[in-house]
Amino acid sequence: MTISKVGVVGAGSMGSGIANLAAISGFQVILHDVEQKFLDNGLSRINKFMEKSVAKGKMTEEQKKEVLERIQVTTNLEDFKQADIVIEAVIEDLEVKKSVFAKLDQITSDHVILATNTSSMSITEIASATNRPERVAGMHFFNPAQIMKLVEVVRGYKTSDETVVELKEFAKKLNKEPVEVKKDTPGFIVNRIMIPQFIEAIKLLEEGVATAEDIDKAVTLGLNYPMGPFTLQDFAGVDIGYYVMEYMKNEFNDNRFAPPMLLKQLVRAGRLGRKTGAGFYDYD
Numbered sequence: 181m182t183i184s185k186v187g188v189v190g191a192g193s194m195g196s197g198i199a200n201l202a203a204i205s206g207f208q209v210i211l212h213d214v215e216q217k218f219l220d221n222g223l224s225r226i227n228k229f230m231e232k233s234v235a236k237g238k239m240t241e242e243q244k245k246e247v248l249e250r251i252q253v254t255t256n257l258e259d260f261k262q263a264d265i266v267i268e269a270v271i272e273d274l275e276v277k278k279s280v281f282a283k284l285d286q287i288t289s290d291h292v293i294l295a296t297n298t299s300s301m302s303i304t305e306i307a308s309a310t311n312r313p314e315r316v317a318g319m320h321f322f323n324p325a326q327i328m329k330l331v332e333v334v335r336g337y338k339t340s341d342e343t344v345v346e347l348k349e350f351a352k353k354l355n356k357e358p359v360e361v362k363k364d365t366p367g368f369i370v371n372r373i374m375i376p377q378f379i380e381a382i383k384l385l386e387e388g389v390a391t392a393e394d395i396d397k398a399v400t401l402g403l404n405y406p407m408g409p410f411t412l413q414d415f416a417g418v419d420i421g422y423y424v425m426e427y428m429k430n431e432f433n434d435n436r437f438a439p440p441m442l443l444k445q446l447v448r449a450g451r452l453g454r455k456t457g458a459g460f461y462d463y464d
């Protein structure tokens with residue numbers, strides 16, 4: 181399958197990053213969101229990222245302009261008729277994702293791969309909203325998508341071998357390192373390991389064992405991670421971790437994954453991390 185036009189649904193942190201990555205890698209991109217203001221926000225994030233690349237000498241002004249010209253934005257999903265592959269990056273809500281996939285199934289050609297960037301949710305269930313479950317898979321990028329090297333290619337129950345091979349090849353064309361997740365399990369590989377670490381870090385904070393700053397310092401210096409758990413949750417969005425925990429708890433029927441009270445309170449108070457100016461830390 182030859183891919184020239186990449187469709188991305190959702191222009192938030194991940195969707196805009198994936199659209200930017202695909203355009204940097206030379207693909208034509210159609211980026212969709214429900215309202216123009218979300219597309220404007222996405223484009224401004226893309227602009228900011230590339231301004232930094234220009235300032236660091238990684239890209240020229242001219243190359244930046246060419247990348248931007250390859251990104252078309254739209255609020256009309258029908259424009260995905262021309263897409264050769266679609267990556268969905270809307271909010272982490274199964275019903276919203278299923279409704280997007282049902283629409284994409286009607287709009288795009290039968291052979292088009294419909295991939296989801298879900299952090300945790302069942303690929304099999306998302307695929308069940310379509311008539312082509314063999315062409316549906318997870319393509320899980322990490323934040324920021326332009327920089328982080330890993331992509332988890334996740335099989336749903338009916339995902340074909342051909343789809344997995346094509347997605348791995350596509351990931352390589354985006355200059356990523358794909359790993360195959362052979363079974364559709366909540367959280368895949370990375371979040372299955374990382375989420376329990378977040379939970380333990382929050383419990384240490386709740387128990388008064390150490391401050392958030394010291395827990396972050398302990399993890400960065402003791403485990404040699406580039407970011408501590410609180411810095412990372414604020415960066416990725418406190419709400420994302422919360423939804424992933426709820427989902428994993430319910431799917432595994434295991435309270436080990438239940439979000440701690442402090443996390444629930446932050447979400448209820450709208451402290452969702454850097455994107456809202458405050459999370460575990462204050463940013464103003």
Ligand SMILES: NC(=O)c1ccc[n+]([C@@H]2O[C@H](COP(=O)([O-])OP(=O)(O)OC[C@H]3O[C@@H](n4cnc5c(N)ncnc54)[C@H](O)[C@@H]3O)[C@@H](O)[C@H]2O)c1
Nearest residue numbers: 190191192193194213214218269270271272298299323416
């Ligand atoms: N943030 C991360 O670090 C991270 C990392 C990997 C994967 N993910 C996953 O990527 C997905 C997106 O996460 P995000 O952090 O970019 O969220 P976000 O809240 O920043 O962006 C979501 C975007 O989807 C749009 N949207 C909502 N419903 C839509 C619809 N029906 N059609 C089109 N657009 C719609 C919203 O307007 C918003 O712009 C989630 O599934 C999340 O779990 C997130």
